[in-house]
Amino acid sequence: MRNNRKAHHGCPPRTRTGPLARASAVTLALLLAATACGRGTEGGSTGEDGLATGPGFDGKTITVGVNSALTGPVAVVGKPLTEGNRVWFEHVNAEGGIAGKYKIELNKADSHYDAATAVQQYNRQKDDVVMFAQVLGTAITKAVLPNLKRDNVVAAPASQESQWVGEPNLAPLAAPYQIQAINALDHYRKQGGPDSTICSLVQDDASGVAAQEGVDFAARQLGFDVAARATYRVGDKDMTGPVTQLKRAKCDAVFLAGSPTDAGTALGTAAKMKFAPQWLGQSTTWYPTIGESALKPYVEEHLLIVSEGPEWGDTSVPAMAQMLKDQRKYAPKQEPSYYFAFGYVQAQLVTKILEKAVASGDLSRDGVAKAVNTLGKVEFGGLTGDYTYGPPTKRSPSRGSTMFKINMDKPFGLEAVSTNYSSAAAKAFTFDTP
């Protein structure tokens, strides 16, 4: 494997000529080379075809990292995401590889959805990968980010946190959670009347905070008050308290954010208490088990899920048809899953970045970082919204969302009712840049 430890081989010739200048230049070059060798993270060498390279590329195969929850409670998300990554890369390899000549392979590590473990795994993986095709989780991306910056490594987070938009070492995908909340509430108010009482129920972590930020922004933009802001602790076994709070506030609609397990508890508690507002669930709240339970009639009537893209199996969207073809070929046992689709599209983004870097003649870490920040608008064939990449201040995520109703006769239990819905309020939302 060719890596930065041979960095001095690729230094450009010096042009200054005096003995002192030459001595200084040599000393400086040696120091720089030694520094690069010592840190093992920067610089690069030049391959046979003139491509500047760095860790994770041996001249034939590009290795990208996956830092995901492959065991533990969140593996229900991490495994299909990683399968989605793998299936797209199988597709790319079958067509010759990145730029038609470099095969791509995954270096997978299990974070157990624990930030400390994820950072350890990152440090173990970083010298063997060109970039990270997936880092799963908001809290984990937060923990890994300082390391990515230090090493100038690019990662694609599987987390729709808005603050990633402004991070040059991250290549996020899809509309952030805030946009989901804004679009869902705008859609509801247009359908359910402007005088509705709006509330929220979110989990007490970073993704819950992001969802609440979207709800509060929508309130300011659309001119309503949030009647109750209820929260719960992840894993709460009884939600009578927060549901009572919502019921007391006479909420007509509740924006719900969290995991499917907690969402099931919240919805079940509400159903038992005869509390039936319009629930607007963030994409992360849904898993078909909810609709396969006794909650089926309740969620079919009272739950909408906000996410992106077409419903699973909608072959009128060519990219969906391609995804299903690849899934049948490379992962025939894969059940319909949002997370699989997200991983599949995420791998497409990584492919675009790598192809840009190869086209620029620089597959080193600096080259990949530069590729992300010069990529421009990337289209995903409708599987998810278009995303404009560039320097932090120029980036613009998708502002579109798809509203799904629950229909257990459909794959993954979701039927699209409004595709690529983009509200004026969502377009007005701005993203922080560092």
Add this chain to the structure above:
Amino acid sequence: MEQLLQLLVAGLALGARYALVTLGFVVIFRATGVINFAQGSLVLLGAYLTYQFAGPWQWPFLLAAITSVIACGACGPVIERLLLRRMVGRPAFAVIMVTLGLLIVIEQAVPTMWGQDPKNMGDPWGIDTVQAGAVTVAVRDLWTLGLTALAIAGVFGFFRYSRYGLAMRATALDQEAAQAQGISVRRVVALSWTIAGAAAALAGITVASGEAGVSPSISQIALAAFPAAILGGLDSPYGAIAGGLVIGVSQTLTAGYQPDHAAWLGDNFHVIMPYVVMIAILLVRPYGLFGTREVERA
């Protein structure tokens, strides 16, 4: 008033689940002096076994639940025989670490066998409710309260009226004296683990039924129930019940009222409420509500 009653019913049901877990802690502690942190893993196993029997194998739910309780009851003495008996006379810290290790092993093994995705247990009551005046009561909660009452009555009846119950009480008071009277302490310890395993399975079934579903995270209830065991008195079955109910009710009332009436305490104050109650009670009664005060020489 309606809201208060609603929260009280939910709190009692949650407390009953805590009480079943706590009962397992207490029964083992009384017999062996060991705090069994693996109790949560037996809760998990009970829920998944019931799912396996009632779901994929399509047994009638009652049969599935009873088989699961018997299976977990049998697991208890096996764990004791294979692991804990070897630790007799070892430092308490080492014994606790063995139970913690066991918790981690079973918590990893269960999702390896059944997967990480949430599952429906297949219980017949689902999200059904009955109306009691102005209060809506979940059938799941009624079953939880009923099953807990039955289990507790059974355990207390066993302690009070059976020969082995008497042996267990004698062993709890003084192990050497009990042995001198011909009581098999080994058998008493095995029996304690059986009761703890069965109670854990019952807790698992009541936790994972209805809308909650079976998922690897349900073992966490054992940690949430631990303050109940401490504040009730770690060696008192009565304390286990009282502690569970106090914790369950205080937690649910806090979740229901605090966000509107004491928002300055922050979000999710109900999560720390069990510890606040535990500290308050221990300040007044250092051995818990029903715990045995240690005899000290002046």
